[in-house]
Amino acid sequence: MITALRLGNEDAFTEVYKRLYQRIYLFANKFVDQAADAQDLTAETFAQLWQRRQTFSSMDAVRAFLFVTVRNRCFNLLRHRNMKEERRSELLQLLESEDTGDFYLEQVHIEVMRRIYAEVEKLPPRMKEIFLLSYQEGLKPAQIAERLQIKVQTVTNQRVSAIRLLQSVLRGDPLAIAFLLLLLENERGFLS
Structure with missing residues (x-):
């Protein structure tokens, strides 16, 4: 039978399979x-x-090969399971730690701000410029008007239009709207 197996005889392989599979x-x-x-x-x-x-x-x-090979495969599987379980435990510990809560909140904040600023990039040039001067640089309307050599009322109008446009575009994303409102709340002095 071993000669037939070595020559690729499928019947010989089937016979070996039948004899040894269960063991x-x-x-x-x-x-x-x-x-x-x-x-x-x-x-x-x-x-x-x-x-x-x-x-x-x-x-x-053949028997020795089968037992050694399946044993090694079992050990590899068990090692893989243990590694997965260790990673899972580490992740759970990370998620349960206080620092992680802050980390994930920060990640959400970054992602939402990235979304807001992606929409800001689509604003008309002057409106975008006014919005960025207001929220990135923290300038007051009078400072923006002076820098751009335009009226304070124009700055206020452009800023309000930018906010309305952003609210409209972000309407389907409640988290982004919440961050936008928080951003506006922190700049309440700009509205006055």
């Missing part, structure tokens, strides 16, 4: 304790046997 499967199942995983590992081991069939000189060598 290899039960051996694997002792390690991984999950039938589906044991079946997969056993099937992969037999597939590897087929690929390396030309290297075996006896049935003892």
Whole structure:
């Protein structure tokens, strides 16, 4: 039978499979304790046997190969499971820590502000300039008017128009609207 297996005879391979599958499967199942995983590992081991069939000189060598290979596959699976569980535990610890709450809040803030400023970039040039001078540089309407050599009322009108446009565009994103309103609240002096 070993000669036929080495020559690629599928019937010989089927015979080896029938003789040894159950023993290899039960051996694997002792390690991984999950039938589906044991079946997969056993099937992969037999597939590897087929690929390396030309290297075996006896049935003892085939048996030894199958047991060693499935054992190694089981260890690899268990190692992978442990690594996943460790990563999961680390992530849970990170999520439960107080610092992480601040970190994620900061990440949300950054993402929402990025969205708001992406919309600001789409504003007409003068309106955009006034909005940025107001909220990035913190200038008052009179300072903006002086810098741009326009009337204070024009600054106020452009700023109000920018806010209305942004509210309109961000209407479907309640979080972005909330941050925009917070931004406006912090600049309440600008409205007066």
